[in-house]
Amino acid sequence: MRIGAGLDGRLGLRFAELRQAGQEAARLGFESLWTPAGGVPDAFHVCSAWAQDSPVRTGISVVPAARMWGPLALAIQAATVGEISGGRFILGIGTGGYGPGFWASVGLPDRPIAVMRDYLTILRGLLAGETVTYAGPALQVQNASLGAPGLPRVPVHLGALGPQMVRLAGELADGALLNWATPDRIARSRRLVAEGAARAGRDPGEVALTMYIRVCVDDDVDAARQALGRQVLGYAMAGPGTPLSSGYRGLFAEMGFGDVLAGLELRQRDGEHIDALVAAAPDEMLTAVGYFGPARGAAEAYARLTQGLDESVVRIVTARPGLEPVVAAMEALTPARIRAALPGRPNPPGKP
Numbered sequence: 001m002r003i004g005a006g007l008d009g010r011l012g013l014r015f016a017e018l019r020q021a022g023q024e025a026a027r028l029g030f031e032s033l034w035t036p037a038g039g040v041p042d043a044f045h046v047c048s049a050w051a052q053d054s055p056v057r058t059g060i061s062v063v064p065a066a067r068m069w070g071p072l073a074l075a076i077q078a079a080t081v082g083e084i085s086g087g088r089f090i091l092g093i094g095t096g097g098y099g100p101g102f103w104a105s106v107g108l109p110d111r112p113i114a115v116m117r118d119y120l121t122i123l124r125g126l127l128a129g130e131t132v133t134y135a136g137p138a139l140q141v142q143n144a145s146l147g148a149p150g151l152p153r154v155p156v157h158l159g160a161l162g163p164q165m166v167r168l169a170g171e172l173a174d175g176a177l178l179n180w181a182t183p184d185r186i187a188r189s190r191r192l193v194a195e196g197a198a199r200a201g202r203d204p205g206e207v208a209l210t211m212y213i214r215v216c217v218d219d220d221v222d223a224a225r226q227a228l229g230r231q232v233l234g235y236a237m238a239g240p241g242t243p244l245s246s247g248y249r250g251l252f253a254e255m256g257f258g259d260v261l262a263g264l265e266l267r268q269r270d271g272e273h274i275d276a277l278v279a280a281a282p283d284e285m286l287t288a289v290g291y292f293g294p295a296r297g298a299a300e301a302y303a304r305l306t307q308g309l310d311e312s313v314v315r316i317v318t319a320r321p322g323l324e325p326v327v328a329a330m331e332a333l334t335p336a337r338i339r340a341a342l343p344g345r346p347n348p349p350g351k352p
Contacts, residue, residue: 001034001306001309001310001311001312001339001340002031002310002311002312003030003031003032003311003312003313003314003335003338003339004030004031004032004033004034004056004057004059004311004312004313004314005021005022005025005030005032005034005313005314005316005330006033006034006035006061006212006313006314006315006316007021007022007025007033007035007316007326008035008036008039008116008315008316009039009040009041011316011318011326012321012322013323013326014041015041015045015049017047017323018035018041018046018049019046019049019050019053019056020053020323021323021326021327021330022046022049022053022056023049023053023054024327024330025054025056025330026053026054026055026056027334028330028331028334029332029334029336030056030202030314030330030333030334030335031057031335032045032056032057032058032059032090032255032311032313033050033054033056033057033058033059034058034059034060034061034212034313035047035059035060035061036060036061036062037060037062037063037064038063038064038067038068043060043063043126044060044077044078044080044096047059047060047081047085047089048080048081048084048085051081051085051086051088051089051180051305052084055087056181056284057088057089057090058081058085058088058089058090058255059089059090059091059092059157059210060090060091060092061092061157061159061177061212061313062092062093062094062095062159062177063091063092063093063094064095064097065094065095065119066095066096066097066103066106066108066115066116066119066313067095067096067097067102067188068096070139070271071118071119071122071123071126071139071141071144072122072126072141072144074091074093074123074282075123075126075127075146075192076146076333077124078091078123078127078154078156079126079127079146079148079154081154082127082151082152082153082154083151083152085152086152087152087153087154089152089154090154090155090156090157090174090175091123091127091154091155091156091157091159092156092157092159092175092177093115093116093119093120093123093143093156093157093158093159094116094158094159095112095115095159098112098246098247099242099243099246103115108138109137109138111137111138111324112165113164113165113168114138114167114231115138115139116158116165117136117168117172117218118134118136118138119139120156120158120168120172120173121134121136121172122134122139122141122144123156124156124172126144126145126146127146127151127153127154127156128153129146129149129150129151130145131143131144131145131148132144132145133175137220145282150257152289155174155175155350156173156174157169157173157174157175157176157177157208157210158172158173158175158176159177159179159198160176160177160178160189161178161179161247161248161250161251162250164193166189166193166196167192167193167195167196167199169193169194169196169207170192170193170194170195170196170197170198170199170200170204170207171197171200171202172196172200173207174195174206174207174208175191175207175208175209175210175310176207176208176209176210177210177211178209178210178211178309179211179212179235179248180235180236180248180251180252180289181211181251181255181289181306182255182288182289182304182305183304183306184309185251185254185255185308186209186211186308186309187307187308189209189308190204190209190308193207193209193262199296206238208310209308209310209311210308210309210310210311210312210313211309211311211312211313212313212315213289213290213291213302213306213309213312213313213314213315214228214231214232214289214290214291214315214316214317215228215290215291215292215293215298215302215314215315215316215317215329215333216228216290216292216293216316216317216318216319216329216330217291217292217293217294217295217298217325217329217332217333218292218293218294218318218319218320218325219294220319221292221293221294223319223320224292224293224319225278225283225286225292225293226278226279227292227318227319228276228286228290228292228316228317229278229279229281229286229292230274230278231290231317232281232285232286232289232290233264233277233278233281234272235248235252236248236249236251236252236257236285237249237261237264237265237268237277238261238265239319240269244258244262249261252285255288257285257288260281260282260285263280264277264280264334266309267280280286287301288306290305290317291305295328295331295332296306298329298332298333298335299332299337299340300341302314302333302338302341303338303339303341303342303343304343306338306342307343312338313327314330314333314338316329316330326343
């Protein structure tokens with residue numbers, strides 16, 4: 001299993017600090033650097049800088065493609081970072097939203113699988129140096145080309161939650177990007193990828209499973225819990241009018257937390273502040289998908305959550321501002337520490 005570090009705008013770091021954090025990650029042995037797109041600093045610029053600062057692979061997980069980019073413009077951006085990095089860049093794409101209202105707002109049909117099939121088909125053709133003519137139910141291009149032969153290959157990974165999207169990743173993408181999944185859910189996703197790969201006559205081993213695993217490392221356990229819990233509930237709780245089976249709300253329900261979330265959502269509608277909701281959320285839900293607490297024990301807790309992945313990404317959450325807690329978290333969760341804590345690994349000499 002490869003192990004990367006995930007850094008993003010929620011950490012409050014400016015561009016220069018993100019570069020410095022990336023350099024520290026490379027020094028500590030992380031094998032890849034990942035960031036989501038959609039904010040400032042821009043993810044493509046960040047990945048370009050990281051690639052120039054160190055030899056590690058860089059990736060975006062994910063670009064909200066349907067919300068922000070057309071396929072040709074997105075391919076141009078990705079190919080440019082691929083060239084700057086010497087072929088060490090991975091493009092992750094996702095829908096950027098769900099539900100009829102979202103699809104209407106971006107001018108596309110409420111057919112997410114068809115939309116992402118179109119994106120994958122066009123993007124992979126363009127990034128392979130082809131001239132693409134394609135007419136799908138959502139997207140069309142005519143004689144589209146990057147016009148720059150001989151560019152390095154850019155793998156395209158698909159952000160996937162539901163079974164149809166995970167199967168689509170197995171069928172058409174170079175990898176599936178999971179999120180907030182327990183090991184049982186990862187195992188289920190592995191089976192779905194294999195089903196999709198079988199449809200296309202592909203080897204499922206060609207489709208990498210990668211996932212962010214969020215951690216907040218801090219000696220102030222309450223503050224660390226609050227910081228991680230805010231992110232968990234920000235994804236897991238349904239907003240007004242959101243179907244309880246959709247998106248991350250549906251994912252957490254399938255993992256056994258539907259009743260917990262229903263109770264928290266009632267309290268939210270009654271006006272309770274997010275801090276009170278986080279305090280009421282059970283530790284079981286938070287630790288099923290992430291880690292909060294001191295450095296001691298962080299690697300062991302993280303290692304348990306990686307089962308079934310080809311690449312795990314230590315997605316840093318901090319309870320305090322600045323670069324120092326980011327570096328401290330990476331030092332607590334270096335790839336060497338995580339690998340030493342993986343189930344089945346022998347204890348190092350001198351340890352019971």
